[in-house]
Amino acid sequence: AQSVTQLGSHVSVSEGALVLLRCNYSSSVPPYLFWYVQYPNQGLQLLLKYTTGATLVKGINGFEAEFKKSETSFHLTKPSAHMSDAAEYFCAVTPANAGGTSYGKLTFGQGTILTVHP
């Protein structure tokens, strides 16, 4: 079974400041990890993903995340926040190489609302 914990339901930063959104996961098998962004009344847009290979992954809009197996973490960062980054962010996990009905099923964290102040 998988679970995802996002520390901090709300994060507030100033424009130009570092953005750090925390995600820890629990998985009995190697995971694939994702970060999604959701703007009000819209669906989810994929920011980035980790499957295999390089543990530091870069996504859209200047975001990146690092898979740290020893810490079971996949924190999302952006060096300099922009007003347009204000949204809700979800971390998600799916078991790698799972078969049957578990294949590709995403387990989401609770979400973190990012507010960016001028």
Next chain:
Amino acid sequence: GAVVSQHPSRVICKSGTSVKIECRSLDFQATTMFWYRQFPKKSLMLMATSNEGSKATYEQGVEKDKFLINHASLTLSTLTVTSAHPEDSSFYICSARGASGTYEQYFGPGTRLTVT
């Protein structure tokens, strides 16, 4: 590429009526579609997984007779909320996954259902 649409984007219906929500993959064939429900200020809860041409697999606690899912073609899945009640009011989001062997899901824009 990989665009998923939902229709309608918003719907208001009266208690006791049924409402159908469509999810379409516009530029790829979706062998699997997922239906999620999102409560206000909450995360996404997976309701069911549907594979084209077969019955949907519902998550524990989801009433299959209330939330009817049909995945009749490789580009269309529908969710019908039967005998809707105010507590069914929510944001419903679908996602679609392509051919077997791929894991990435593409999400629709969501449907806001309000039952009065």
